[in-house]
Each structure stands twice: as structure tokens, then as C-alpha cells.
Amino acid sequence: MVLDTRPPYWGPGVVAALTGSPVVFVLVDHLHPRLDRLLADAAAAEAGVLVALLVFTACSRLRNS
Template identity: 65%
Template sequence: MNEVRPAPVAWSDTAWRAIGCSVLCGLAYAVLALLGEDQLPVSAPVVMVLARWFWLRHGLWGPGAVAALAGTAVAFLVADALRPSLDRLPADTLATEAGLLVALVVFTVCSRLRST
């Protein structure tokens, strides 16, 4: 039986997605800071963009699940480490960035391992 496997994620695609999501994260931070709102999640727009990218372009469920778990774990650990020394909004923004980068790298690496 010939199974069609999706192509692995290109590093250039990962880099462009990381840049775009970082800009989006910065914009979310700026808007929330201007509104004086530190309770809303700065990560929500980033997660929505990544989910749409995954759903429409890649659909590699195993690597996607591993990346989501790794990115979430890193984001929680970084937020937990930063919140005592920073305000909530900057700490959450930096934690979102760290989780984003880890999730994208893990997804790209796992998609390449699966294709070999």
C-alpha cells in the first residue's frame, strides 16, 4: 500500500513563521499595554495563527502534538521563572516567545525525522 506522506517542514518556512508570530506577539503586547490590560493572554493570537498554519499547510499530527506539548511546557516554565521579577504582561510575552520558538523548532525537527 502506498501511503502519501506530507513533505517535511522547510526551515525557511519555520523562520518566516517565527518572525511573523514574533511581530504579532509584539503587537499584542503593545495593544494590551496601551489598554492597561494585563489579564488577557498575549499568546492567543499567536496560537491561532500557528494552529491555522498547521491545519492548512502541514497536518502532521504526531509532530504537531509533540511541538504543542514542548512549547506549552517551556512557556509555563519561563513564565513561572519570570513572573517574580517582571510584571505579568512582559513575563507572559517573553514566555510566549520562548514557547513559540521551541514549538516551531520541535515541529520542524520532528517533521523531518518522520519523513526519513
């Protein structure tokens, strides 16, 4: 029996961070001219977290299947 000693969710976490962060940066650039700063930052952060969460869930399910 071989034990897998690596942390189980490093890969999906890295992929989620690499996809969620650009979403935040792109949306902030596009939303700042149209909305006030606080609303644009909040909407971009929410969208980035949502994308990162969806990517993390998908990658971790693919890894476990």
C-alpha cells in the same frame, strides 16, 4: 501502491505542543517575580512558540527522511 491517508503532520504537531506548552508555564512562573506581568507573559509565549517551532521542524524532517 499503498496510499497513506493519515494527515502528514499530526505526530510532529502533538510533540511540538507537548514540549512548547511546559516551556511557557515554567517560564511564566520564573519570570513573573522578576518582570512585570505583560513582559513576562510575552517573553514566555515567544520562547514557547520558538521551542514548539523547532521541535515541529525537527520531528517533521525526521518523519520525512
